[in-house]
Amino acid sequence: MTDRRGVIAKRAEELVPGIPYVRGWSRAHRSATTLADKLRTLGLDADFPGLKPDVNVDGDGLVHLGTIRPEAAQLLAQTLVTGLTLELAERLAAQRPPGS
Incomplete structure (x- = not known):
């Protein structure tokens, strides 16, 4: 999915026989739907209007967040940090022993 620098491969503009594009897109669709549901729960769905599934030239699923406001990126980052902290x-x- 990524090159040696960690950059995502280009989107699939033209399909090549033998590459499982549907599998990658389906995986991206499930992930985008899950993310959209969580954003809706948090009231952030309007901040990510460009959220959509896609696939790259290698058939790997991609989830585009779309162009978002800096405040939306900050809110998403804060939400992730809070969730990871919890x-x-x-x-x-x-892991603590009982009664400690």
């Missing part, structure tokens, strides 16, 4: 806190609490 997840880490839950893991640490589960």
